[in-house]
Amino acid sequence: MITEADELTDAELVARYRRDPDLFTVVHDRYHRDVHLYVAGRLDTQIAEDIAAETFLVAFDRRDRFDPVLGELRPWLFGIATNLIARHRRKETRHYRALGIAVGTVGSRLSRARAKILTLIDKEKVRG
Numbered sequence: 001m002i003t004e005a006d007e008l009t010d011a012e013l014v015a016r017y018r019r020d021p022d023l024f025t026v027v028h029d030r031y032h033r034d035v036h037l038y039v040a041g042r043l044d045t046q047i048a049e050d051i052a053a054e055t056f057l058v059a060f061d062r063r064d065r066f067d068p069v070l071g072e073l074r075p076w077l078f079g080i081a082t083n084l085i086a087r088h089r090r091k092e093t094r095h096y097r098a099l100g101i102a103v104g105t106v107g108s109r110l111s112r113a114r115a116k117i118l119t120l121i122d123k124e125k126v127r128g
Helices: 010-019 021-040 045-061 073-127
Strands: none
Touching (some): 010 021, 010 073, 021 045, 021 073, 045 073
16 A cells, blocks of 8 residues: 655655654665665675664664755665674674684694693603
Protein backbone atom coordinates (compact mmCIF):
# COMPACT_ATOMS: atom_id res chain seq x y z
CA MET A 1 0.00 0.00 0.00
CA ILE A 2 1.53 3.32 -1.10
CA THR A 3 1.05 6.24 1.24
CA GLU A 4 1.43 9.95 0.63
CA ALA A 5 4.78 9.89 2.46
CA ASP A 6 6.08 7.20 0.07
CA GLU A 7 5.66 9.59 -2.84
CA LEU A 8 7.59 12.47 -1.27
CA THR A 9 10.96 13.49 -2.69
CA ASP A 10 13.94 13.26 -0.34
CA ALA A 11 13.91 17.03 0.20
CA GLU A 12 10.19 17.01 1.04
CA LEU A 13 10.64 14.01 3.31
CA VAL A 14 13.52 15.68 5.16
CA ALA A 15 11.49 18.85 5.71
CA ARG A 16 8.60 16.81 7.07
CA TYR A 17 10.53 14.35 9.25
CA ARG A 18 12.19 17.25 11.03
CA ARG A 19 8.72 18.17 12.28
CA ASP A 20 7.53 14.57 12.60
CA PRO A 21 10.36 12.11 13.44
CA ASP A 22 8.01 9.15 12.89
CA LEU A 23 8.32 9.85 9.16
CA PHE A 24 11.91 8.65 9.34
CA THR A 25 10.46 5.15 8.98
CA VAL A 26 9.79 6.09 5.35
CA VAL A 27 13.53 6.75 4.92
CA HIS A 28 14.26 3.34 6.43
CA ASP A 29 11.68 1.58 4.26
CA ARG A 30 12.88 3.38 1.14
CA TYR A 31 16.64 2.80 1.55
CA HIS A 32 17.23 -0.14 3.90
CA ARG A 33 17.55 -2.70 1.10
CA ASP A 34 20.07 -0.54 -0.81
CA VAL A 35 22.15 0.12 2.30
CA HIS A 36 22.08 -3.54 3.33
CA LEU A 37 23.18 -4.70 -0.12
CA TYR A 38 25.93 -2.07 -0.15
CA VAL A 39 27.27 -3.22 3.22
CA ALA A 40 26.83 -6.93 2.42
CA GLY A 41 28.96 -6.42 -0.68
CA ARG A 42 31.81 -5.29 1.56
CA LEU A 43 31.34 -7.41 4.70
CA ASP A 44 29.79 -10.71 5.62
CA THR A 45 25.99 -10.78 5.46
CA GLN A 46 25.48 -11.36 9.19
CA ILE A 47 27.49 -8.27 10.07
CA ALA A 48 25.85 -6.37 7.21
CA GLU A 49 22.49 -6.48 8.96
CA ASP A 50 24.00 -4.96 12.11
CA ILE A 51 25.87 -2.27 10.17
CA ALA A 52 22.79 -1.44 8.09
CA ALA A 53 20.69 -1.09 11.25
CA GLU A 54 23.36 1.07 12.87
CA THR A 55 23.46 3.23 9.73
CA PHE A 56 19.82 4.16 10.22
CA LEU A 57 20.32 4.72 13.93
CA VAL A 58 23.16 7.17 13.22
CA ALA A 59 21.14 8.79 10.44
CA PHE A 60 18.16 9.23 12.75
CA ASP A 61 20.35 10.75 15.47
CA ARG A 62 21.89 13.13 12.90
CA ARG A 63 18.77 13.78 10.85
CA ASP A 64 18.87 17.50 11.60
CA ARG A 65 22.36 17.73 10.06
CA PHE A 66 21.29 16.45 6.66
CA ASP A 67 21.18 19.23 4.07
CA PRO A 68 19.12 18.34 0.99
CA VAL A 69 20.85 21.15 -0.93
CA LEU A 70 24.05 19.08 -0.79
CA GLY A 71 22.48 15.91 -2.16
CA GLU A 72 19.98 13.15 -1.62
CA LEU A 73 19.47 10.78 1.28
CA ARG A 74 20.83 7.64 -0.39
CA PRO A 75 24.42 8.90 -0.82
CA TRP A 76 24.31 10.39 2.69
CA LEU A 77 23.27 7.01 4.09
CA PHE A 78 25.97 5.28 2.04
CA GLY A 79 28.51 7.71 3.51
CA ILE A 80 27.42 6.80 7.03
CA ALA A 81 27.55 3.10 6.14
CA THR A 82 31.03 3.52 4.64
CA ASN A 83 32.28 5.10 7.87
CA LEU A 84 30.74 2.30 9.93
CA ILE A 85 32.31 -0.33 7.64
CA ALA A 86 35.71 1.32 8.08
CA ARG A 87 35.23 1.44 11.87
CA HIS A 88 34.25 -2.24 11.87
CA ARG A 89 37.33 -3.18 9.84
CA ARG A 90 39.62 -1.20 12.17
CA LYS A 91 38.06 -2.92 15.18
CA GLU A 92 38.41 -6.31 13.50
CA THR A 93 42.06 -5.59 12.64
CA ARG A 94 42.82 -4.65 16.26
CA HIS A 95 41.11 -7.83 17.41
CA TYR A 96 43.12 -10.05 15.07
CA ARG A 97 46.35 -8.29 15.97
CA ALA A 98 45.61 -8.88 19.65
CA LEU A 99 44.95 -12.54 18.92
CA GLY A 100 48.20 -12.73 16.97
CA ILE A 101 50.12 -11.23 19.86
CA ALA A 102 48.43 -13.61 22.29
CA VAL A 103 49.18 -16.59 20.08
CA GLY A 104 52.74 -15.35 19.59
CA THR A 105 53.19 -15.04 23.36
CA VAL A 106 51.86 -18.54 23.92
CA GLY A 107 53.98 -19.80 21.05
CA SER A 108 57.16 -18.26 22.46
CA ARG A 109 56.39 -19.71 25.90
CA LEU A 110 55.92 -23.11 24.32
CA SER A 111 59.19 -22.72 22.41
CA ARG A 112 61.04 -21.85 25.62
CA ALA A 113 59.42 -24.79 27.44
CA ARG A 114 60.28 -27.09 24.56
CA ALA A 115 63.88 -25.85 24.59
CA LYS A 116 64.12 -26.53 28.34
CA ILE A 117 62.72 -30.02 27.90
CA LEU A 118 65.18 -30.79 25.09
CA THR A 119 68.03 -29.48 27.24
CA LEU A 120 66.98 -31.73 30.11
CA ILE A 121 66.71 -34.70 27.75
CA ASP A 122 70.20 -33.97 26.40
CA LYS A 123 71.56 -33.77 29.96
CA GLU A 124 69.97 -37.12 30.77
CA LYS A 125 71.56 -38.65 27.64
CA VAL A 126 74.94 -37.33 28.69
CA ARG A 127 74.55 -38.78 32.18
CA GLY A 128 73.48 -41.88 30.95
